[in-house]
Amino acid sequence: MIKKITDNVYQFDPGMVNCFVIDDSGSITLIDTGFTGSEEKIFKGLAGIGRKPTDIKQIILTHLHPDHSGAAAAIQNMLHIPVYASYKDGELIKQGIGMRESMIRMPGLISWLVFNLVLKKAPKVIQPVNDIIDLADGQILPILSGLKVIYTPGHSAGHISLLLEKQQVLIAADICMNTNGLDYSILYEDVPLAKQTLKNISKYNFDIGCFGHGKPLMTNANEKMSKKFS
Ligand SMILES: [Zn+2]
Numbered sequence: 224m225i226k227k228i229t230d231n232v233y234q235f236d237p238g239m240v241n242c243f244v245i246d247d248s249g250s251i252t253l254i255d256t257g258f259t260g261s262e263e264k265i266f267k268g269l270a271g272i273g274r275k276p277t278d279i280k281q282i283i284l285t286h287l288h289p290d291h292s293g294a295a296a297a298i299q300n301m302l303h304i305p306v307y308a309s310y311k312d313g314e315l316i317k318q319g320i321g322m323r324e325s326m327i328r329m330p331g332l333i334s335w336l337v338f339n340l341v342l343k344k345a346p347k348v349i350q351p352v353n354d355i356i357d358l359a360d361g362q363i364l365p366i367l368s369g370l371k372v373i374y375t376p377g378h379s380a381g382h383i384s385l386l387l388e389k390q391q392v393l394i395a396a397d398i399c400m401n402t403n404g405l406d407y408s409i410l411y412e413d414v415p416l417a418k419q420t421l422k423n424i425s426k427y428n429f430d431i432g433c434f435g436h437g438k439p440l441m442t443n444a445n446e447k448m449s450k451k452f453s
Pocket residue numbers: 286288291378397
């Protein structure tokens with residue numbers, strides 16, 4: 224089921240991850256794509272808001288992990304649309320690499336359980352995406368009234384978050400999660416860098432925060448994240 228975040232922003236789960244849809248007068252931007260094979264579920268999600276696959280005009284990948292970038296190649300091949308990502312993660316996605324080796328698991332029982340029951344077995348390769356357009360830090364894409372790219376490294380070196388400045392919606396992706404309350408993600412490539420990223424994000428204006436895993440924070444997201452990660 225697709226969940227409405229604002230009039231133009233939707234969240235849905237094609238399986239163990241959230242993808243986001245920005246609907247700009249019928250022109251769809253898909254943010255993240257789920258695991259390989261998720262395309263049909265994504266199209267079903269879109270049908271829930273009366274849109275069809277060919278309404279997708281571009282894909283933005285927040286980072287390389289297989290639960291986010293897995294179906295990008297299939298959708299690109301089908302629709303011949305541009306795929307955007309940061310250079311650092313995009314270079315690996317082009318090679319079909321869905322994860323860097325050096326992931327560190329955060330402490331805690333939930334983290335241990337999720338890692339051992341789910342993540343350890345998850346695929347680490349993806350179908351390579353042939354063509355990726357690099358996104359720069361601070362770049363503003365002409366989507367709705369402007370979608371700002373914010374480099375948020377730590378979970379992965381090339382991780383990005385996306386901010387709809389006018390709507391004050393932050394698509395934070397995996398800088399943290401909100402599955403069982405707001406918390407650190409299970410895995411990071413670089414924990415100190417990820418912690419710095421979580422502090423830096425508080426300088427941006429947003430009221431709604433959306434994550435790759437768990438529920439969105441529909442009010443005072445900046446305040447809640449600042450409090451949790453200060
Ligand atoms: Zn991830």
